[in-house]
Amino acid sequence: METKILDNPIIELKDIDVYFKSAEGNSLKAVSHASLKVTKGEIFGIVGSSGAGKSTLARVINLLQPPTSGRVLIDGFDITDNRGNDLRALRLRIGMIFQHFNLISGSTVEENISFNLKAASYPKSEIHSRVVELLKLVGLSDKLKSYPSQLSGGQKQRVAIARALANNPELLICDEATSALDTKTTEGIITLLNDINKKLKVTIVFITHQMDVAKKLFNKIAVMDSGKIVEVNDTYSLFSNPSNPITKSLVSSVLDIEIPEELVISKDSHLIKLFYAGEGAYNPIISNLSKNFSVDLSILSGKIEYINKKPLGILLVSIFGEESERLKAIQYLKDNTTKVELIKKGEHYGK
Ligand SMILES: Nc1ncnc2c1ncn2[C@@H]1O[C@H](COP(=O)(O)OP(=O)(O)O)[C@@H](O)[C@H]1O
Ligand SMILES: [Mg+2]
Incomplete structure (x- = not known):
């Protein structure tokens, strides 16, 4: 009988490489020797500047992007070679949200969320009540019949969150989920994700270039640069004592106090x-x-x-x-x- 080891990380990426072929036929290394472990229940952030390889690495987790080499383990099981039904079953356990929400514009909020439930063969008679429950969770109970065009950016992202959570995933991957939102709306989404993480015990992997979001939301952070993970630490240690120069520069954008221009430092x-x-x-x-x-x-x-x-x-x-x-x-x-x-x-x- 298979014995399940309880303290397996929910995600383990082992030495992941992802190569792309450029239009000229050159090979581009988007992710290079990336290894990381995400513990069940935590909010894990991947930060780095644009082009660092964050989205590519995140897409490797549910094999939307198959790695060129390396292994992907979910709950201790190697899923790298999963295809067909196994892969579909795996993806139901992983919700995803994006910067631009990706809602179907010609469908109502209810239809958008139902879509994911139908895709997972959710009992037909229970779909409506499940959608109502999800909209309550994200604070949009009155928007059931609205179309995406009638919603603000923050509301659209709430619908996307409801849709991503429809099938009770264990894991929610958020790719730049607040990058198209203003500061105040971002705060609201941060609070919601924090609540969802606590209430539903969903593990969250959140990719962003916004260090302000990292500072407030993440428990642990991996820093990426040129396809590589250059530093991993708990959020507080990473901000208070960064070691990699890239981390230092990312952190300083949030933590710096201005040194007065006119300051003269006397010799003594x-x-x-x-x-x-x-x-x-x-x-x-x-x-x-x-x-x-x-x-x-x-x-x-x-x-x-x-x-x-x-x-x-x-x-x-x-x-x-x-x-x-x-x-x-x-x-x-x-x-x-x-x-x-x-x-x-x-x-x-x-x-
Ligand atoms: N499908 C693709 N085909 C070719 N190159 C890609 C593809 N996706 C990403 N890239 C390249 O891989 C690198 C990393 O991209 P990405 O993972 O999107 O970075 P980030 O999310 O950190 O901005 C970039 O140089 C990007 O242009
Ligand atoms: Mg990206």
């Missing part, structure tokens, strides 16, 4: 940026600094960012005093904060 000072996990946690560190070392501090700016609902404080300070005292103070900060960055007129000069 250091300009540093402090990162600290925890709200208001700076106060004792800053006061200890002036008590224990012969330095003066000037706080130039600061803010608290919420990464996956946990606070990360960022503070820009100048430290004045004898160089030896300044260096001791900086060492104290390195030992007592999450990260210290030394800055020289906007450019970094070491960690």
Whole structure:
């Protein structure tokens, strides 16, 4: 008898390559040696700039894009060679939503959602009540008979979410699902996906180039660049302590505090940026600094960012005093904060 190992990741991609042939016949490597594991129940993000290979990698999960090489495991089962009925059954377990919603424009909201239920041979007599239930879940109970053209972008995406969830999938893949929406509508979709993840225990894989969305929604993140996964970490660690240069630049677009253009760094000072996990946690560190070392501090700016609902404080300070005292103070900060960055007129000069 087959024994199922319970702690299998819901998705495991092993050394995936995807090659495309260009019009000139050249081979283009869209995904290169990509391996990752997604744990059941988490919201897993794949980020990176346009062309990094995110969509291609996501499409490999349900074999919409068969990999050139590598293996795809769902729940511990290798599905790479699944075809026909096996593949159809697999795809029913995986819902998908896209940037441009992909609704059928000549069909009502009800027909759009019913379409997926019919495709899965859902009992005919129960289709209507299931659609009503799904629309309630996404907050669109009054739109049953509306056509897509009568809906806002956010409402269209809610219909697409309802449709994707129609057959109770274990997994929802979202490809740039908020990239065509304004900030406020995006917030609404983020909240909805968070609720769905908690309520229905659906694992979510979300692809985006929007680091603002990553910061709020994801539990774990893989960063892609030129087809490769260059860094994987839990969201908080990735934002507070990125290691790959691509990750650093993606993260800085969200976390940076402006260094005043007119700032003159005097010879007897250091300009540093402090990162600290925890709200208001700076106060004792800053006061200890002036008590224990012969330095003066000037706080130039600061803010608290919420990464996956946990606070990360960022503070820009100048430290004045004898160089030896300044260096001791900086060492104290390195030992007592999450990260210290030394800055020289906007450019970094070491960690
Ligand atoms: N069907 C395809 N045929 C040829 N090249 C493709 C195809 N799909 C994607 N590509 C190329 O693969 C690379 C990765 O694309 P994609 O996965 O869409 O990146 P992303 O989603 O990160 O923007 C790009 O260079 C893109 O032009
Ligand atoms: Mg894409």
